[in-house]
Amino acid sequence: MKRFLLSLAALVVCTATPAAAQGYQVVVNAANPITSIGKAELSSIFLKKSSRFPGGGAATPVDQVRSADARVAFSKTVHSRPVTAIAAYWQQQIFAGAEVPPPEKADDAEVISFVRANPGAIGYVSSGASLGSGVKAVTIK
Secondary structure: OOOHHHHHHHOOOOOOOHHHHOOEEEEOOOOOOEEEEEEEHHHHOOOOOOEEOOOOOOOOEEOOOOOOOOHHHHHHHHOOHHHHHHHHHHHHHHHHOOOOOOOOOHHHHHHHHHHHOOOOOEEEOOOOOOOOOEEEEEEOO
16 A cells, blocks of 8 residues: 555656756754765655664754655655655655654745754755855765
8 A cells, every 4th residue: 555655646747947957955953963965865754764874973854845846856856756646655654653744834934944953964955045054065975
């Protein structure tokens, strides 16, 4: 049943908007020692299959709302699935009593604020977002 629902959700066509084509940047708290992260590791953290950063520290992912261009681009490139497939994954996790999804923030500013306030936080914002102090971008390998 799980495979069927994931397959069905994956069939939904995701239409990229011009802003989504510009991409996103992954951000962490400035105190976090990581400077880069692999796509597989990043996906595992956001799907809560892993709760640690490479090298050890606890990771707390934060998503943007489903309609955010940055989330559409992030989901497509990091998870290799549309946002709808990730939403279906989380519904199954909740139904099974396994996990709950990361918190969702309304926009780049809220994600940046969350990451700044939480040393183990990791999120993503649009590629043109100004990060300010307390937050840094990391490279995706």
